[in-house]
Amino acid sequence: MYQLEKLTKTYTGKRTVHALKDVSLEIGDGELVAIQGPTGGGKSTLLQMLGGLDRPTSGSVRLAGEDLAALDDRGLTRARAQRLGFVFQHFNLIPTLTAAENVETALVPAKVPAAERSRRALEALASVGLAERADHLPGELSGGQQQRVAIARALVKEPTVLLADEPTGNLDEATRDEIVDLLEGLWKEQGLTVILVTHDSVVARRAQRRLRIAAGKVTEVA
Template sequence: MSIIETEPQALYRLTDVTRTYRTKGRTVTALAGATAEIRAGEFVTIQGPTGGGKSTLLQLLGALDRPSGGSLALGGTELSTASNRELGRLRAEEIGFVFQGFNLIPTLTARENVAMALVPLKIPAEERRARVDESLAHVGLADRGDHLPGELSGGQQQRVAIARAIVKKPRVLLADEPTGNLDEEMRDEILVLLESLCAEGLTLIVVTHDSAVAKRAHRRLRLKNGRLTEV
């Protein structure tokens, strides 16, 4: 019996995606026909000049915004025409977000911050507690659940943010400069963690200015003049 190897399934398909804005009486083009395919389980980085549309692209991939034109599909869902309810479901269930600034609520403990991601899913309390503890253990913070963000280092705060992103068991993790506020040692620790999550099957898409981060990816995309090219 022969075994036929197949390519990983495409998770995102972008075809001639455009995004324009009207500001101060003029039209600004953030994306001008971006085309790419990102497969399930890949670690992909996106680089490009400041103001070149990287954050706009991440918002589109995260179902936080809609394209002005073209096609953008996540799995079998066309994001440009999906209902607001469906986009909300995708954000709640299938997409995790990590940001440079951690975005933790300072008055909540690490455990409570992670649990916030499960509120829209209406998960029973017992299962919610188990998933939160599992996620904190996954990022190496099983003993820090009762600490406030101010009692944690920058690297530990980012680990809490990652635990919050993965507690809902998403298909994709979108990260905007996730190591931008960290020193080299902490950056490398976070990269190892992200790589381990990707090895477990999570699709990882990272916007970064750091070439040391980009070199670790399976694929590197560059966004310039509103268009995507592969490095």
């Protein structure tokens, strides 16, 4: 699925920050991978590279053989629209749109017809247990329900990879466990490759494979 070769990301400003340093890594098709590490260690930067949200300073990020680092903006947009689903800590839902409308927004860049967008959005909400909340605004939903909507928005594109950045960071322990159960279930049922960044060791231990990143270097956790 993923092959990273000597991936390096350097930010320059008042001081130079080496967020990633010669990272070489393989992630197989259908793996559930957790990435942990200290604040500023490079976790989110690595996830951004895997998602084509940022470009490396050097090195390659191959997704199913295609180097994301070498794609132009149109190619990256296509890859994100067709292959990648994203889930974030802060949900990033549009407060004036219903749950179903928020999910539909993921299909707009792909120019999916309105009727099909609606059908797929309702199916995605049903897959996360929120079919009955389709017409509710985010403000009418709990934190856990909002994160379920965000997961549905990621899934509606029918991606092969789900990337999650601290998906339980804003949730209490009980809701955290529900969301992790949901992600694990979707991973098993849909054969997704799931890569999640988390500071929570309880969440990380649920993964099939654990990585640690610190000072821009990635190591395996036994």
